[in-house]
Amino acid sequence: MKTEGSARHWIVIGVLFVSWFMVWGGGANTSPVFFVPVLKTFGWSRTRLSFGYAVAAFSAGAAGPLIGWLVDRFDVRKVMVAGVAMVVCGYLALAHTYAYGQFVLINLGLGLGFVACTGIPASKVVANWFEARRGMAMGVMLSGASIGGAIFTPVMARVIAGYGWRGAYVMLAVLIGAITIPLLTVFLRSRPDAEAAPASAEREAAPTAPITLAGLEIKEALASRSLWLIALAQFITFSLWSGLGQHFVAYLVSIGYTPQFSSQMLGLFYLVTTGGTLLSGPISDRITARSAFALTSILSALSMLLMLGSRQIAALAAYVAVGGMMCGASGVLMPLLILETLGVKRYGALMGISGIFGTLGFAAGPVVTGRIFDLTGSYAGALWMFAAAMVVCTLAALACRRFEAAIAPALAASAVA
Template sequence: MKYKLRARADREACGASDKSGRPGQASWLKITSRPSRRSITVFYGWVIVGLAFVVQFIAVGSMMQCFPVFLLPLTEEFGIGRAQGALPPVAMMLSGIVFSPLIGMAISRFPIRNVMLAGALAMALGFYALSQATTFWQIVLAYGLAGPPAMGAMGSIACNSLIVNWFERQRSLALGLAMIGMSISGAIMIPAATWGLETWGWRGVYKFFAIIPLGLMPLIAWLVVNRPEDLGLAADGDAPAEVGRSAFESAPAAPSSLRALLGTPTLWLIGAACGLSFFGALAVMNHGIAFAIDRGIDPMRAAGMLSAISVGAATGKLAFGWLADRLGEKGAFKVALTFQFFALLGLATLSGYAALVAASGLFGLGLGGIAPLQVALLARSFRGGDFSRALGLIAPLMIPFQIAGPPLAGWIFDRQGSYDLAIWIFMASTLASGFVISFLRLPDAGKPTPQAE
């Protein structure tokens, strides 16, 4: 059976005009079947989710997930040690402290489409610069300058802002679906990059990676629409208001200043709770194989523990997105923390391979759930332009926790010959996260949140 896919702007029913600036921009997608003449109407917000899935798959997969593929070739090329060779991801995270708030401010002031296009261009230029590098400091600089725009301006900050604009009741589920792209990118892009490395060399792979965001730019320019009102629609596909913007604010309020947002306790509570929950995440992933080998597990089988974390994280993004829409963001957050706590307890006390794989999967499940819940908590707490600015500010609050975990675990192992104390510390940080989140007070769903003065 052949299907015909066509886009139509359904504005006659609501009496609104297309404010996206492109005639014929799709507000709904209608799939028609010629033989049966039946049709399926899809809310355009789900197109935004699909685009966010693809964009985050590429941005995170190429910039972050694939870096281990380049580690050994770069150390051999430039004659450096592995500790120095691991600096590019650290440079990305540290520069994100500066870039993320700026990206959040840009999204609150300019069309998200333009910000994403700028991020795609920065990503392309960054990968091309990597392919031409002649010294290792140029590699570190290119990752530090191109990574945050790629993963923030084109990726997570922009994509999450779009989804928050398009969804209210199903927001957490939509966020979780889009973020699955980040979780599965490594499983697909790492083998592809490894094959490319053997075929073209590391410079050739970087050149290929530079082409990918250029190919995304037309898709971004065509499909991105800031919010449903721009197409005469309402969030979640609800019927538009009969008169003007009565279902929404009468006019968008001016975004609060960064200083005002930083003075909001809610931002610090969410940042601290999420940062504490992520404290052990990178440590478990970076030291996971070494931890398993110390338990007498074969290196090839030890890699299965990391695969279990990846599968669990992908599942957690979807499962906790669904759960938050029913249980509430705080309730789902506490469930995710519970999974993390008992998973760490299992890693500290269990020894069998199957049990360790199960504990790893449980850890990934809880960890994967925190990512969409973090954005959902911010979206409930900050509305309008304040949300994208708060999303940009939350990264500098969490990054210190994220980068502290791996060296702490390594330092403890070097002195005690075991990761046990590190795992117990990460369990304590998980409990501390639950304690902090209990102080967070969220507004009722559907009610606008007062902006920071």
């Protein structure tokens, strides 16, 4: 195997970076900019519109175990290309939707596309290509989402102002398809040994030993506490950042800021998020993913208090700085926490299982946030709720343990026998 610093390794990371930049940064991260224009077009309540978007997370969660099973057994490249194609078709369809039922069905399809071309397959590729520098590689890859969000958010705001939200969805679909699919098809490989052919016919015919990967089997993971603590942490973390993220522009508009300024703040938030994605991986390599995730969670709780005071520009700026860093860090640290506590052996399947709870949180966060606003006329209750939930998330991360500790009793028993 080539060393982790080889050009081939970083070409793969570069392709994954662009994929996240286009699909998540340009697609998912710009949804808050579309929220108010779509709301005005259809006149739906915030709860109803939030649910319409949130069904994408429900379908992603339902499909997560299947996608995990596929990437553990088949070529990741094919899975990701199919996912990108579904996202492209979904955005083209959204541009031509005129009824709530259509809107919901299209977002169901988008959820399937997103889960097939982002977190589970992409992090599986990183786990296959990197070990010692896995945290840094994961951070570089995921920074594509935040950098893409920082660039695409103000761009989409201007496109919506000039051509409407339907035209903006068409532009997204064309850009994502034209850039991402060719790059994945030509350059992505699932693992390093997939790129090298045998040097001779003799080597070709030689039997190869099966690759033994470290970690828990699915049954062992299901019996461990770490999987369920991670599931809880995923639900809470995803509900926070999706709930507040979806309503970010709407929240700032509700407390007196202009839509244009609010979109600019969202773009700045995503730019700061990049710092969290790039720094959290190397930090976790030094202090463990569990400690890094716990620190991120408690700082996320504190950032909610800053958001409560964001009528003052200083508090808003502080939230963008702290919250943006923590949002970026949590995206990187979650897969690293899974790798540290459950291992790489059945990573795809286990990330799919725990991801069900993450996508449920991703779906529930915007709906609950919108419902609280519809009932109270304010987002303050949602912010207090998220602050308390992140304290629970901190404790869950600290209670996880490395997978070696989970299998130690069984190994000791077999040694005695």
